[in-house]
Amino acid sequence: MPIKMSANHLSFFYGDFEALSDITLDFEQNQVTALIGPSGCGKSTFLRCLNRMNDLIPGTRVEGEITLDGQPVYGSRVDVVNLRRMVGMVFQKPNPFPKTIFENIAYGLRINGVKDKSLIANKVEESLKQAALWEEVKDRLSASALGLSGGQQQRLCIARALAVEPEVLLMDEPASALDPIATQKIEELIHLLKASYTIIIVTHNMQQAARVSDTTAFFYIGKLIETGETDVIFTRPEKKQTEDYITGRFG
């Protein structure tokens, strides 16, 4: 598969603290890459570098390069709003807006300049279908999103991210706040979405990484220790640190 996004010698600093050190990693198009590693090793920081969400934190600094379709993400002429549309994000805790189900999705379209009402209605339906939520909510689009279950709220957040037609989807532990059935739905959804999107997922759940991803990257204290095909990483990793982590000896 062609390379959709790349990090080249990426380092990241919170003030003087180097949270990521010299990370070089490619993300193939229409593949799922899992980022794994113990708490605090920089997985979320790395994910947020990919769509420049860290720009919002004062005192932070990036070295090295990230590219999307070969174009630098940190270039001075980059339209960051458009970058975040192209590289969408879903967070650990479902965070729907305190608005109706319909408005949760329509909102992102409107801030991206879509005004046509029937276009918005079609897109809301299409996004909810893509997120495997349509059947459950089609009769209550004008009800509050906060009345949905946690798993439904997370699929709504995925629908919201998809509505603005991203190409890459970043998911930061998207199922960790959900029960096993809702988690399974999210995992099935990731499998379906892979056909249309490039997906990068942070997870603490080794079984989940093994189930959903094609490639796995193991991070440890701000460094990328090892990356490769998920089957290989989980059965015959090259590095001892990777093996210790996936077999539960630390982390």
Ligand SMILES: Nc1ncnc2c1ncn2[C@@H]1O[C@H](COP(=O)(O)OP(=O)(O)OP(=O)(O)O)[C@@H](O)[C@H]1O
């Ligand atoms: N806003 C911030 N300001 C300063 N330091 C931060 C900030 N956010 C994260 N860090 C530090 O950067 C390091 C990496 O944190 P990060 O949240 O990226 O790790 P993580 O691997 O995603 O952890 P977890 O799995 O627990 O979510 C940690 O040492 C953390 O304390």
